[in-house]
Amino acid sequence: MTDTANSYNSLLKSQQVKALELRTSKAKERIKKLKSIKSWIEDNEEIICDALYSDFKKSRHETYLSEIMPMYGEIRYIIKNLKNWMYPKSVSVPLFFTGTSNIRIPQPKGNALIISPWNYPFLLTMKPVLSAIAAGCTVIIKPSELTENTSELIKKMMHELFTEDEITVITGGADTAIELQKLPFNHVFFTGSPKVGKLVMIAAAKNLASVTLELGGKSPTIVDETANLKEAAIKIAYGKFLNAGQTCIAPDYLFVHTKVKDKLLEEIQSYLKKLNDDPENYSKDYCRIINKGHFSRIVGLIKEAESEGAQVITGGHSRESDAFLEPTLLTQITPEMRIMKEEIFGPLLPVLEFTNLQEVTSFINKNEKPLALYIYSKNRGNQDFITKETSSGSVVINDFAIQFIYHGIPFGGINNSGTGYSGGEEGFKEFSHLKPVIKNHFSPSPLFYPPYTKFVKKLTRFAAKYLA
Numbered sequence: 001m002t003d004t005a006n007s008y009n010s011l012l013k014s015q016q017v018k019a020l021e022l023r024t025s026k027a028k029e030r031i032k033k034l035k036s037i038k039s040w041i042e043d044n045e046e047i048i049c050d051a052l053y054s055d056f057k058k059s060r061h062e063t064y065l066s067e068i069m070p071m072y073g074e075i076r077y078i079i080k081n082l083k084n085w086m087y088p089k090s091v092s093v094p095l096f097f098t099g100t101s102n103i104r105i106p107q108p109k110g111n112a113l114i115i116s117p118w119n120y121p122f123l124l125t126m127k128p129v130l131s132a133i134a135a136g137c138t139v140i141i142k143p144s145e146l147t148e149n150t151s152e153l154i155k156k157m158m159h160e161l162f163t164e165d166e167i168t169v170i171t172g173g174a175d176t177a178i179e180l181q182k183l184p185f186n187h188v189f190f191t192g193s194p195k196v197g198k199l200v201m202i203a204a205a206k207n208l209a210s211v212t213l214e215l216g217g218k219s220p221t222i223v224d225e226t227a228n229l230k231e232a233a234i235k236i237a238y239g240k241f242l243n244a245g246q247t248c249i250a251p252d253y254l255f256v257h258t259k260v261k262d263k264l265l266e267e268i269q270s271y272l273k274k275l276n277d278d279p280e281n282y283s284k285d286y287c288r289i290i291n292k293g294h295f296s297r298i299v300g301l302i303k304e305a306e307s308e309g310a311q312v313i314t315g316g317h318s319r320e321s322d323a324f325l326e327p328t329l330l331t332q333i334t335p336e337m338r339i340m341k342e343e344i345f346g347p348l349l350p351v352l353e354f355t356n357l358q359e360v361t362s363f364i365n366k367n368e369k370p371l372a373l374y375i376y377s378k379n380r381g382n383q384d385f386i387t388k389e390t391s392s393g394s395v396v397i398n399d400f401a402i403q404f405i406y407h408g409i410p411f412g413g414i415n416n417s418g419t420g421y422s423g424g425e426e427g428f429k430e431f432s433h434l435k436p437v438i439k440n441h442f443s444p445s446p447l448f449y450p451p452y453t454k455f456v457k458k459l460t461r462f463a464a465k466y467l468a
């Protein structure tokens with residue numbers, strides 16, 4: 001075993017001891033920890049904004065809006081509900097088991113590993129940590145290597161608030177994550193790409209660790225002929241170009257009814273013009289592509305699509321020195337283009353037209369199940385048709401991204417876009433085992449035991465018919 005492997009191993013060993021102590025921790029103790037995180041964030045809001053700005057020039061306000069504010073909301077929501085989530089619940093006693101009682105206790109799974117991405121590096125690392133604390137687990141966090149400043153800050157925060165045997169951060173890249181995954185964690189919570197998600201699931205299988213996979217994919221946005229086009233345009237543009245398109249639930253591509261295509265595109269263009277307050281940088285609040293690799297990948301998608309007949313109708317300007325890429329709209333798109341085959345994860349919006357909703361649903365159904373699906377329509381029939389005919393992690397009608405912060409609504413993907421949920425009670429359950437405890441008071445179950453006399457057989461038949 002290498003020194004690194006040895007040190008990870010002894011770290012987990014110390015967390016395994018701690019997990020036994022946390023197993024019986026009370027809601028009050030867990031809430032105290034959540035409050036300490038909230039206070040730390042309140043005291044360090046500016047420093048958090050600095051870290052994200054250094055990492056990819058993310059606007060300070062956008063960091064507050066999309067990384068800090070949702071943390072406050074989530075902490076408040078957990079604190080308000082934790083006692084109830086932890087409280088043992090019971091089901092009504094089935095007739096066949098008259099004479100028994102039951103409860104279901106949520107017990108912490110134990111030792112958790114959280115692997116997080118770079119695109120919302122603070123929120124997407126810390127949100128599952130809140131769920132793990134609420135559930136009573138220990139955590140090793142492996143944040144993204146691409147947002148070094150934010151990852152170091154999270155490390156500092158956890159170091160100040162927790163002992164290493166409870167929560168700690170190990171920074172590094174894929175190698176670090178792979179080495180960590182050799183250890184027998186009880187639960188692995190991964191947020192990232194479907195490609196790496198598959199590797200995480202394979203590694204977790206070796207220890208039979210349960211997994212939550214929050215993945216990505218191509219999330220469609222559909223605008224029909226009845227939609228409020230101005231409103232749809234603003235929301236689509238905001239959703240697509242927030243974080244420079246580097247959002248897992250961003251509209252990946254747009255399907256618009258032929259009748260309203262020109263009008264919708266005009267509305268999107270006019271909204272983009274309004275935000276364009278700094279022509280060199282598009283907007284002072286507009287962030288950069290995370291690194292040169294992703295920058296060339298996205299620029300490559302534009303070039304390749306153009307060479308195959310696509311037309312850039314807005315934007316397209318890029319600057320390699322600071323990985324700047326303008327919000328870009330592309331038309332004349334065909335499903336065969338690479339831009340329609342892989343998750344874009346950048347500020348490009350390919351536009352496809354339709355005349356019949358069936359074309360849209362069959363296109364979606366031929367591809368991997370998306371994480372999110374957006375519908376802009378006033379027609380209830382169309383909304384229902386798309387919702388029922390397709391499968392996706394979530395559906396949002398006439399809005400963007402609210403599913404991620406909508407307390408009480410489980411957030412997650414399906415198959416290629418993920419498995420399991422994050423946040424709220426569902427997030428708490430991901431880190432908990434719902435353990436049934438059934439007590440026999442005077443149940444006559446031995447009446448069914450051998451020897452299987454005539455009486456036992458008759459009784460079994462009767463029970464099968466009327467009691468089971």
Ligand code: NAD
Nearest residue numbers: 116117118143144173174177192193196199214215216248
């Ligand atoms: P990524 O999969 O490249 O990396 C995510 C994390 O996995 C990083 O910490 C990385 O170091 C680690 N990693 C790399 N190789 C690994 C391996 N072999 N085993 C274990 N861990 C490994 O993803 P990314 O580029 O950081 O993030 C972008 C992707 O994440 C997009 O696909 C996006 O849609 C998705 N995403 C999903 C959600 C969601 O909530 N569903 C949220 C944000 C991002």
